[in-house]
Amino acid sequence: MSAQTASGKALRLGIAGLGTVGIGVVKIVQRHAEMLEARTGRPVVITAVSARDRSKNRDADLSEYAWETDPVALATRDDVDVFVELMGGHEGAAKDAMLAALKAGKDVVTANKALLAHHGQALAELAETEGRVIRFEAAVAGGIPVIKTLTEGLAGNRLRRVMGVMNGTCNYILTRMEDAGLPYDVVFEEANQLGYLEADPNLDVGGIDAGHKLAILASIAFGTKVAFDHVQLEGIGRISIDDIRRASDMGYKIKLLGVAQMTGRGLEQRMTPCLVPASSPLGQLTGGTNMVVLEGDSVGQIVLRGAGAGEGPTASAVMGDVLDIARGLRLATFGQPATTLEEAQPAVSAAPAAYYLRLNLMDKPGALAKVAAVLGEAGISISRMRQYGHADTAAPVLIVTHKTTRDAIDLAVGNFLPTGVVEGDAIAIRIEEL
Amino acid sequence: MSAQTASGKALRLGIAGLGTVGIGVVKIVQRHAEMLEARTGRPVVITAVSARDRSKNRDADLSEYAWETDPVALATRDDVDVFVELMGGHEGAAKDAMLAALKAGKDVVTANKALLAHHGQALAELAETEGRVIRFEAAVAGGIPVIKTLTEGLAGNRLRRVMGVMNGTCNYILTRMEDAGLPYDVVFEEANQLGYLEADPNLDVGGIDAGHKLAILASIAFGTKVAFDHVQLEGIGRISIDDIRRASDMGYKIKLLGVAQMTGRGLEQRMTPCLVPASSPLGQLTGGTNMVVLEGDSVGQIVLRGAGAGEGPTASAVMGDVLDIARGLRLATFGQPATTLEEAQPAVSAAPAAYYLRLNLMDKPGALAKVAAVLGEAGISISRMRQYGHADTAAPVLIVTHKTTRDAIDLAVGNFLPTGVVEGDAIAIRIEEL
Numbered sequence: 034m035s036a037q038t039a040s041g042k043a044l045r046l047g048i049a050g051l052g053t054v055g056i057g058v059v060k061i062v063q064r065h066a067e068m069l070e071a072r073t074g075r076p077v078v079i080t081a082v083s084a085r086d087r088s089k090n091r092d093a094d095l096s097e098y099a100w101e102t103d104p105v106a107l108a109t110r111d112d113v114d115v116f117v118e119l120m121g122g123h124e125g126a127a128k129d130a131m132l133a134a135l136k137a138g139k140d141v142v143t144a145n146k147a148l149l150a151h152h153g154q155a156l157a158e159l160a161e162t163e164g165r166v167i168r169f170e171a172a173v174a175g176g177i178p179v180i181k182t183l184t185e186g187l188a189g190n191r192l193r194r195v196m197g198v199m200n201g202t203c204n205y206i207l208t209r210m211e212d213a214g215l216p217y218d219v220v221f222e223e224a225n226q227l228g229y230l231e232a233d234p235n236l237d238v239g240g241i242d243a244g245h246k247l248a249i250l251a252s253i254a255f256g257t258k259v260a261f262d263h264v265q266l267e268g269i270g271r272i273s274i275d276d277i278r279r280a281s282d283m284g285y286k287i288k289l290l291g292v293a294q295m296t297g298r299g300l301e302q303r304m305t306p307c308l309v310p311a312s313s314p315l316g317q318l319t320g321g322t323n324m325v326v327l328e329g330d331s332v333g334q335i336v337l338r339g340a341g342a343g344e345g346p347t348a349s350a351v352m353g354d355v356l357d358i359a360r361g362l363r364l365a366t367f368g369q370p371a372t373t374l375e376e377a378q379p380a381v382s383a384a385p386a387a388y389y390l391r392l393n394l395m396d397k398p399g400a401l402a403k404v405a406a407v408l409g410e411a412g413i414s415i416s417r418m419r420q421y422g423h424a425d426t427a428a429p430v431l432i433v434t435h436k437t438t439r440d441a442i443d444l445a446v447g448n449f450l451p452t453g454v455v456e457g458d459a460i461a462i463r464i465e466e467l
Numbered sequence: 468m469s470a471q472t473a474s475g476k477a478l479r480l481g482i483a484g485l486g487t488v489g490i491g492v493v494k495i496v497q498r499h500a501e502m503l504e505a506r507t508g509r510p511v512v513i514t515a516v517s518a519r520d521r522s523k524n525r526d527a528d529l530s531e532y533a534w535e536t537d538p539v540a541l542a543t544r545d546d547v548d549v550f551v552e553l554m555g556g557h558e559g560a561a562k563d564a565m566l567a568a569l570k571a572g573k574d575v576v577t578a579n580k581a582l583l584a585h586h587g588q589a590l591a592e593l594a595e596t597e598g599r600v601i602r603f604e605a606a607v608a609g610g611i612p613v614i615k616t617l618t619e620g621l622a623g624n625r626l627r628r629v630m631g632v633m634n635g636t637c638n639y640i641l642t643r644m645e646d647a648g649l650p651y652d653v654v655f656e657e658a659n660q661l662g663y664l665e666a667d668p669n670l671d672v673g674g675i676d677a678g679h680k681l682a683i684l685a686s687i688a689f690g691t692k693v694a695f696d697h698v699q700l701e702g703i704g705r706i707s708i709d710d711i712r713r714a715s716d717m718g719y720k721i722k723l724l725g726v727a728q729m730t731g732r733g734l735e736q737r738m739t740p741c742l743v744p745a746s747s748p749l750g751q752l753t754g755g756t757n758m759v760v761l762e763g764d765s766v767g768q769i770v771l772r773g774a775g776a777g778e779g780p781t782a783s784a785v786m787g788d789v790l791d792i793a794r795g796l797r798l799a800t801f802g803q804p805a806t807t808l809e810e811a812q813p814a815v816s817a818a819p820a821a822y823y824l825r826l827n828l829m830d831k832p833g834a835l836a837k838v839a840a841v842l843g844e845a846g847i848s849i850s851r852m853r854q855y856g857h858a859d860t861a862a863p864v865l866i867v868t869h870k871t872t873r874d875a876i877d878l879a880v881g882n883f884l885p886t887g888v889v890e891g892d893a894i895a896i897r898i899e900e901l
Contacts, residue, residue, distance in 0.1 A: 061623050061765055071690065072622050072803050170620070176766040178620025185796070186604070186612025188506050189495050189786025256505065314772065317751065331495055332610040332783035336772040338748065349766035352623025362619070362796045369506050 043076040044359040045112055047139075049104040049130055050119030051084035051091055054144055054171065057348025058117065058355075059093045069352075073359035083107040108134035115140045115358055117351060123147035131156065135163050142354040144171035144347060150245035150261040153252065157371035167366045168354035173246040174199050174323045176346025177339040178353060183253050183327055184368040190329025192254035194294040196467075200243040201321030201341040202229045203269050203289040208319045211277045211286075217270065229321070239268035243291055244304040250325075251293035251302050252367045256374055259367075260300070263379035267305035271460055275421075276391060279431055280308050280462075285389075286316040290465060299378030307465040308389055314338070315467060326467070381439060386466075387416065388442050390432040392449060392459035394420065400454035404430065407452060411445040413437045427456045433464070477510040478793040479546055481573075483538040483564055484553030485518035485525055488578055488605065491782025492551065492789075493527045503786075507793035517541040542568035549574045549792055551785060557581035565590065569597050576788040578605035578781060584679035587686065587693040591805035601800045602788035607680040608633050608757040610780025611773040612787060617687050617761055618802040624763025626688035628728040630901075634677040635755030635775040636663045637703050637723040642753045645711045645720075651704065663755070673702035677725055678738040684759075685727035685736050686801045690808055693801070694734070697813035701739035705894055709855075710825060713865055714742050714896075719823075720750040724899060733812030741899040742823050748772070749901060760901070815873060820900075821850065822876050824866040826883060826893035828854065834888035838864065841886060845879040847871045861890045867898070 046062070048055050062069070062079055069077045081099035083106075101107035108116045108130040116134035118141060120127045127148055134141050141160070143149070149156070149169055160167045170180045174197065183195070198204050202224055209220045221238065224230055229237075236242045248261040269289050280287050285308035293302045309315045314336045318324045323341030328334050340346035357364075367374060394400050401420065408415060414435045422428045434442075442461045449455040480496070482489050496503070496513055503511045515533035517540075535541035542550045542564040550568035552575060554561045561582055568575050575594070577583070583590070583603055594601045604614045608631065617629070632638050636658055643654045655672065658664055663671075670676045682695040703723050714721050719742035727736045743749045748770045752758045757775030762768050774780035791798075801808060828834050835854070842849060848869045856862045868876075876895045883889040 057765070065623070065625060068625060068690075069623070071807055074804070177769060178616050181615060181620045182612050185791060185794075186615045186787045187783065188790040189499070189503070189783050191499060191502060256502075314748075314751075317748075329783060331491070331779035331786070333774045333777075333780055335611060336770075338770040338772075340767045343767075345765035346767055349621065349623050349763060352765070353620045356622040357619060360619075360798060362798070364794060364796070370508070373505055 041075050043078050045078055045080045045114045046117050046355065047081045047107045047110055047113035048079060048117045048119065049083040049107050050121065051082060052119065053344045054347045054351065055119040056091055056093050057344035058119070058351050059095065061348055061352050063093070069356065073356055075359055077355060077359055080112045081107050081110055104130035105133045108139060109137040113139060115142055115355060117355070118143040118145055119351070121145055121147070123151040128152060132159065135159050135165050138163060138165065140165050140358050141167045142351055142358070143167065143169050144351060145169070146172040146242065146245040146249060150248045150259060153249065153259040153366070154371060154374070157366035160366055161371050166358065166363050168357060170354050171347045171350035173249055174325050175339065175341040175343065176349045177323060177325060177337045177341070178350065179250070179325045179337055180253070181353065182335065182337060183250060184364065187327060187329050187332055187335070188368070190331050192327065192329050194292065194328040195250045195254045196290060196292045196315070197247070197323065197325035198288050198315060198318055199246045199291055199323050199325065199341060200237055200240070200289055201323055202237040203243070204318060205229060205321045206238070207269060207272065207277065207287055207289070210274050211281065214274060216274050217272060235268070238270055240266045240289055240304040243289060247291035247293055247302055247304050251300060252374065254293065255295050255300060255377070256369060257300055257377035258374045260302070260377040260379065263300070263302055263377060265303040265305060265381055269306055272306055275429065276460065276462070280389065281311065283433070284311050285309060285464065286311050287462065288315060288318070290315065292465065294384065296380050296383040298383045299380035301380045301383045305463060307463045309465050309467055313467045385436045385438050387436050387464040388434045389462045389464055390434065390459055392430055393427040393456040394430045395427045395454050395456055397454050401430070403452040403454050404449065407448045408434070408445050411441045411448070413441050413445055475509050477512050479512055479514045479548045480551050480789065481515045481541045481544055481547035481549070482513060482551045482553065483517040483541050484555065485516060486553065487778045488781045488785065489553040490525055490527050491778035492553070492785050493529065495782055495786050497527070503790065507790055509793055511789060511793055514546045515541050515544055538564035539567045542573060543571040547573060549576055549789060551789070552577040552579055553785070555579055555581070557585040562586060566593065569593050569599050572597060572599065574599050574792050575601045576785055576792070577601065577603050578785060579603070580606040580676065580679040580683060584682045584693060584695040587683065587800070588805060588808070591800035594800055595805050600792065600797050602791060604788050605781045605784035607683055608759050609773065609775040609777065610783045611757060611759060611771045612784065613684070613759045613771055614687065615787065616769065616771060617684060618798060621761060621763050621766055621769070622802070624765050626761065626763050628726065628762040629684045629688045630724060630726045630749070631681070631757065631759035632722050632749060632752055633680045633725055633757050633759065633775060634671055634674070634723055635757055636671040637677070638752060639663060639755045640672070641703060641706065641711065641721055641723070644708050645715065648708060650708050651706060669702070672704055674700045674723055674738040677723060681725035681727055681736055681738050685734060686808065688727065689729050689734060689811070690803060691734055691811035692808045694736070694811040694813065697734070697736055697811060699737040699739060699815055703740055706740055709863065710894065710896070714823065715745065717867070718745050719743060719898065720745050721896065722749060722752070724749065726899065728818065730814050730817040732817045733814035735814045735817045739897060741897045743899050743901055747901045819870045819872050821870050821898040822868045823896040823898055824868065824893055826864055827861040827890040828864045829861045829888050829890055831888050835864070837886040837888050838883065841879050841882045842868070845875045845882070847875050847879055
């Protein structure tokens, strides 16, 4: 086979979904037609588009393209080689159209993390049966080519751990809370006003969106079937400005951090708030930027940083996939045949860690001793403990533990209330040494 | 074409050069045989190896492989599909063997930046004629998959600028000077003792090695023929510990920074010491780690960070290329057919910048005024100026200019000596805002 076997024949795209990303893709195809042809050896053109509302005013000239109201009709058109799915949603139209596209012999490029997290295995198997590819660089970490890096660049490595800050909205909120000294609720409302939040904000602040991304990365990294249901999810809603300040005092930042690693007990996947060293690349990440850290047995640690969302970056990722297809680069969805992916054995927080605990201690004699006793009974030893202020009723106590398990922490947190000296639920945040 | 068209037939490697990287590749192939086959759909095997000294004790079992004394013989063996060139050097054996391999219908994987920087165009044209591929991820920034990211992941972008710290030894020396407060000569000798320096240390500290890498990246980014001869090179040998400290006082770090950008006047390529903001990802880079910054019109800024050298990281990059070939992913050497690459028009430091100047001012009346006059005549305005100490003979003066051109700076530096108040040559370091 010769290099760049491209036939010179145009590669024809059908784009479903004309929101920010869809229009971004249209703009690149229009603006860079000559460059794209030079790089792939063939014209890359759009033949048809689809969206819910045709009359909407959009920031691109679509008059040259056929219009389909039904994405399934678009996906199966004879003049479409690649179905570009940018509608979103893990059921309904997006799924139907993608299935139809594969069955009709089309390759698929998508930015849909939810769909892949929920149905990735079935879709990959179908693609394989049909001899088509599904590419989804835009589904994880926006413009950062992390899928390509993991699947191809690091293919010679046994992956040890994959980590990342992959929801820009959460990182924006946490960074903004610290910089402006504002509480969570206020910054959440700010982010909402700025249009940073999904229609269902829990997708962002509950860690679900980032959890989808982590499950996809874990599948590629460890050769396992996507197992989103096994991702331990915890959002950022209970992080207080005081937690952020105290973490900072100790040389840490709080991030919504995804970690996937293969342990002796199985595959650990979690998307939870963590304390990370302030001086680490992840600790230094501010605002809406994303960062992914890939650790392989030969390469060591590779850090990738870039915009995690937005028209240009996400469209760039979509185009990377489109151009791979134009160049004849074809790869199994998760880097190896879907039928060879193993069932992941879930292991919840198998790797021990130190934890940051915050609890409200009532002003009663022997209160601190009771808390210490609960920890001791759970087998947790204390690295440092500090009581803030001394109010009439209750005052926050901050505890940093030595390395322990999540089970032990959960046990202790459950046993604080019955002591009668702790008010409300304790906060426990894992300290991730990088 | 179906996904991963791999035939199931073994991909057979012939490895020339059994130094650190060569042995690293052998180890990955041996240790991960099953994983590599799962990921590519075919066995990846080594059939023959070659090195200067067969009797040398090496950290891997080579007894199963045929031995060739002559790398050309290795490159043309019937049982070799991919010639893996890890000998180094831009003339002689490495070049001869690579040419022979391509002519014999073999694909080539190499870590040889010097060879590509000097003969990349001719090699790419030959590969094209022969229908073979040359891959060289390991030639730039060690384990960081920057060639793949630039050529494939960001292929939908018009690249604006490519930057990087791509010589770990230089970054080690500069970081160590600052941390330990040691002068250049002492740290240089330390690095030498630690084996960090090339046999010809000027390849490292003179910026040549990093310049090779920059020229390769520029070719891919801008669709131009590799033009190493046009890289403006300046080493780190004249950077003093005082320069580093004063830069630090102003919020900067000194890095040997490569910058390639397409300007209205042509292609600017420079590998020179620069001041970069201490808070930027490049400013925060310490020790031997590499970092590459890619800026595209859609994706914005992507930062990649990882080990720039060493057995594991470099072997990981070599294997990434090998596995691409095993998977049937084939690409033109510099991302588009070599015959379509344009001749680069060199532009020396076309983009204006502020500069840091250090000069030794003699203790004579009106000395500072004379220096200011020289700058004014060159059209350079001064942002700040500070005289350190007040010795009997001469004292260092530090000047930060407003934005100006390199031509103006060179003119002024040339005119300092004739004033009779400046001792020795002035140091001028560009301040790169990121």
